[in-house]
Amino acid sequence: MRVTVIGSGIVGASAAYHLSSRGADVVVVDADLEGQATAAGAGIVCPWVDHPEDDAWYALARSGARHYPELVEALGEDLGYERVGALLVAGDPAELEPVRALLARRHAEAPEMGEVTVVPDPARLFPPLAEGLTAIHVPGAARVDGRAVRDALLRAAVRQGAALRTGVATLTAGGEVLLSARGEVPLSAGDEALLSAGDAAGTSGAHPAPGGPGRADVAGGDGSWRQAAPLSGDDTGSRTGAWEREARGPAPEDPAGDGAPAETVATRESLATRETVATRETIAADMVVVAAGAWSGAVCRPLGVEVPVFPRRGQIVHAALDGVDTAGWPIVLPHVGPYLLGFPGSRVVVGATVEDVGFVPRVTMGGLEEVLRAGLRLAPGLAGATVTETRVGLRPVRAGGPPLLCRVGERVVLATGLSAYGLTAGPFAGLLAARLALGEPSPLDLAPYRLPS
Numbered sequence: 001m002r003v004t005v006i007g008s009g010i011v012g013a014s015a016a017y018h019l020s021s022r023g024a025d026v027v028v029v030d031a032d033l034e035g036q037a038t039a040a041g042a043g044i045v046c047p048w049v050d051h052p053e054d055d056a057w058y059a060l061a062r063s064g065a066r067h068y069p070e071l072v073e074a075l076g077e078d079l080g081y082e083r084v085g086a087l088l089v090a091g092d093p094a095e096l097e098p099v100r101a102l103l104a105r106r107h108a109e110a111p112e113m114g115e116v117t118v119v120p121d122p123a124r125l126f127p128p129l130a131e132g133l134t135a136i137h138v139p140g141a142a143r144v145d146g147r148a149v150r151d152a153l154l155r156a157a158v159r160q161g162a163a164l165r166t167g168v169a170t171l172t173a174g175g176e177v178l179l180s181a182r183g184e185v186p187l188s189a190g191d192e193a194l195l196s197a198g199d200a201a202g203t204s205g206a207h208p209a210p211g212g213p214g215r216a217d218v219a220g221g222d223g224s225w226r227q228a229a230p231l232s233g234d235d236t237g238s239r240t241g242a243w244e245r246e247a248r249g250p251a252p253e254d255p256a257g258d259g260a261p262a263e264t265v266a267t268r269e270s271l272a273t274r275e276t277v278a279t280r281e282t283i284a285a286d287m288v289v290v291a292a293g294a295w296s297g298a299v300c301r302p303l304g305v306e307v308p309v310f311p312r313r314g315q316i317v318h319a320a321l322d323g324v325d326t327a328g329w330p331i332v333l334p335h336v337g338p339y340l341l342g343f344p345g346s347r348v349v350v351g352a353t354v355e356d357v358g359f360v361p362r363v364t365m366g367g368l369e370e371v372l373r374a375g376l377r378l379a380p381g382l383a384g385a386t387v388t389e390t391r392v393g394l395r396p397v398r399a400g401g402p403p404l405l406c407r408v409g410e411r412v413v414l415a416t417g418l419s420a421y422g423l424t425a426g427p428f429a430g431l432l433a434a435r436l437a438l439g440e441p442s443p444l445d446l447a448p449y450r451l452p453s
């Protein structure tokens with residue numbers, strides 16, 4: 001079977017890997033748009049602390065975390081994956097009670113989270129932390145390098161015969177894929193409605209988080225300890241200026257902005273050479289997997305369906321603590337505000353903003369200020385760290401529900417909407433998308449992940 005995969009973020013890369021491992025003839029198309037979420041993701045894998053109100057969301061995220069050890073073994077590469085554990089931190093121990101109760105409820109069905117314990121002095125495990133914090137330790141939590149996972153999956157797919165193409169894909173009403181180096185991904189009135197709903201609320205986190213309410217829920221009486229809660233409690237941090245809203249628009253026709261079709265982004269240079277399209281062409285396929293992240297709505301629009309997915313920007317900072325071994329440090333997750341995690345190479349990651357500003361994948365002064373201010377409040381010991389990199393990505397957020405993993409018509413499979421949990425659930429979601437495309441049974445009941453009728 002010939003399958004075209006649109007999008008080579010973590011979901012599309014995984015779909016391509018699993019499709020090609022099952023003998024499908026796979027072509028992966030990516031437009032290299034600015035703002036790929038996978039390239040910006042922090043890498044936290046700790047699904048048990050969120051979605052208390054949405055069983056489908058939780059089931060997918062939990063299965064995604066469970067899938068990792070098997071994936072690491074199958075790929076046989078360094079994916080930056082390590083079970084370093086997570087510290088849920090708070091100033092007031094009472095604040096931790098709801099999430100502790102949630103973890104206790106879930107433990108029997110998810111023993112992989114490990115034995116949850118109270119840590120009265122979390123700075124012992126993550127030395128830059130502020131004094132006076134208390135924490136719950138979740139030893140089963142892991143961190144992973146999203147770029148490494150994506151690239152390893154794509155490399156393996158290529159070894160199994162998949163072809164990588166660079167260009168903008170559009171679907172026809174019949175589900176044919178048109179590929180163009182100079183195409184355009186148009187936004188519709190539907191996208192604008194979603195975006196302006198966010199603008200009206202005017203703050204980060206204004207849209208409902210997948211499967212649950214938005215900002216009003218930040219206090220988390222339900223026990224949720226979500227990864228993409230807004231950093232600031234006020235209306236200033238992530239607010240977008242009018243000038244920035246004007247800059248919002250369709251995904252760029254010329255992703256590199258240099259008038260020439262881009263070959264690949266730097267991080268993919270090590271991958272097998274991608275073929276770049278010079279003119280518009282049709283890719284013959286029996287099935288198409290749309291894994292185009294926040295852009296999936298635009299890709300599917302010619303099919304006559306509205307995909308309720310919108311972009312939620314995240315800005316994130318990487319820093320180096322020279323001479324310090326940060327590789328084994330646990331993930332630090334406060335209830336609201338910045339999370340912290342360590343990687344090998346003395347690297348510490350602080351993130352991230354939660355901004356509903358449309359397709360504007362830019363690092364802003366306000367965004368950085370918000371991340372750094374909140375990060376240093378939590379971990380003053382990072383003040384002397386060297387800022388090495390900033391990243392920005394557009395999380396594909398499904399408005400008011402779990403991610404989308406479903407057939408659209410006869411020939412298209414949609415796999416998107418993983419929001420703040422795509423590095424956790426993306427590889428597993430790609431496997432499910434591959435099975436859907438090939439008509440194989442799914443290990444998870446996919447009914448909750450259909451498009452609303």
Ligand SMILES: Cc1cc2nc3c(=O)[nH]c(=O)nc-3n(C[C@H](O)[C@H](O)[C@H](O)COP(=O)(O)OP(=O)(O)OC[C@H]3O[C@@H](n4cnc5c(N)ncnc54)[C@H](O)[C@@H]3O)c2cc1C
Nearest residue numbers: 007009031037038041042043044169293314393422423424
């Ligand atoms: C700052 C930040 C921190 C995060 N931290 C975490 C975390 O700690 N843990 C976690 O689990 N998740 C995290 N996430 C979420 C996670 O990164 C995303 O959910 C996930 O990467 C989404 O993957 P995707 O493949 O669906 O989309 P993307 O990675 O966005 O990939 C979509 C791809 O589709 C391509 N595309 C779009 N339109 C077209 C077209 N018409 N033709 C061809 N190609 C097209 C784009 O170029 C892009 O490469 C974070 C996200 C951000 C932004």
